[in-house]
Amino acid sequence: MSGIFKSPAFENAVVQFDRACESLGLEDWLKERLRYPQRTLVVNCPVRMDNGKIKVFSGYRVQHNLTLGPCKGGIRYHPDVDMGEVASLAMGMSWKCGLAELPFGGAKGGVSVDPRELSLNELERLTRRYTVEILPIIGPNKDIPAPDMGTNPQTMAWMMDTYSMTEGYTTPAVVTGKPTLIGGSLGREEATGYGVAYTIEDALRHFGKTLPGSKVAIQGFGNVGTHTAIKLAEMGCSIVAVSDVYGGIYNPSGLPVDKLLDIMKQKGKIQEFKNADKITNEEILKTQCDILLPAAIGRVITKENASQLRCKMVVEGANGPTTAEADDILEERGIPVVPDILANAGGVIVSYFEWVQGLQEYYWSTDMVFAELQKRMHGMFEKVSNYANEKRVSLRIAALMLGINRVAQAKKLRGLYP
Ligand code: NAD
Secondary structure, eight states, rough: OOOGGGGHHHHHHHHHHHHHHHTTTOOOOHHHHHHSSSEEEEEEEEEETTSSOOEEEEEEEEEEOOOSSEEEEEEHHHHHHHOOHHHHHHHHHHHHHHHTOSSOEEEEEEEEGGGGGGOOOHHHHHHHHHHHEEEOBBTTEEEEEEOOOTTHHHHHHHHHHHHHHHSSSGGGGGGGSSOOTTTTTHHHHHHHHHHHHHHHHHHHHTTTTTTTTTTTEOOOOSHHHHHHHHHHHHHEEEEEEEEETTTTEOTTOOOOHHHHHHHHHHSSGGGGSSSSSOOOGGGGGGGGGEOOOOOHHHSSSSTGGGGGGEEEEEEOOSOOOOOOHHHHEEEEEETTTHHHHTTTTHHHHHHHHHHHHHHTTOOHHHHHHHHHHHHHHHHHHOOOOOHHHHOOHHHHHHHHHHHHHHHHHHHHOOOOOO
């Protein structure tokens, strides 16, 4: 059974799952069921490229669990996407939705492609074909995709349009993270990053520290990285290092976030900003700072570099950036890790708001979205930190235990079919 998911990402997700299950006392069948996805779909998408040739791209949609409601999870466009990675991310979504008490199960999708190598027209054709291929298993009451790494509101607009055209009527609630003009929620674009910033504030307070003046290093300057940087700078933090896929920059006196955003808009590469030292994506992880925020790909903090980190806290903006072995090293070193399913849950929380708005055709103000997001993020941090103290476990194990247990108890209540 596990063979098709074999990958370092999935193995890591299973190790974390097993660790969290140690003191949950779940029955064996429940653990066995939840260790693997409920349903997986592999698709191959032929796409006509601008030069007239046809290229075939492999894609996936994995639904880990549908117990608490329709599935929810992003679509990733990245060359490293494979079944194991997508399955691990889908599993993480189940625990995240459980922890956030949302009426969703976890899913994830992706296409193995480097989106930088495709023109806009090629990306549109790929997205529409991929949507058609996964059409049988998605829908507002079945499975609701959202953006993830390499995809964005435009991708969601194409997915929503493709689905709506085949249904024969506009169906905004089939995806979240759409542009607001076609039913997206105000605040969805900022939601994950702002949620990360609210969680950093709570985590610092929890460990007896304060936010203003804290130094932050951010790996990945896309949706999550930029919006976290904007919010943290507004709250008085100093952003000392940032990076994107091409490399990073470092200035111990702090970087001007507004100018970094301008550079990204104009040149698309953070290293085009001149008033800073150039660093690599490995070096940024070892920057001297209060908070290290991995906000790009998975498994970047490993047993090889965990002993060299010089931060006081890791906050996971990305999904799965820390391996289980690195977790052990960081725990031994007294460096707390605020886990992904807690820190970056703001995205799926506002996606939930967007889905509700789409179903009701009643749209919220930005103030309403952020007030409700902030309330839920603070509530989640309090719940996880209290549980971690009570059970004497790390924040990661506490968050996973809460998320897994909610799904497991719901499964028990519903019982087996047939
Ligand atoms: P994005 O595509 O908007 O940005 C990704 C950033 O990472 C870009 O700056 C890119 O240049 C950089 N990057 C890509 N490959 C890299 C590499 N090998 N090394 C260093 N940097 C690299 O993606 P995003 O939506 O910001 O997602 C980032 C992470 O956050 C992912 O792990 C994603 O699963 C997670 N996440 C995103 C959301 C969301 O709402 N977008 C929600 C929860 C979690």
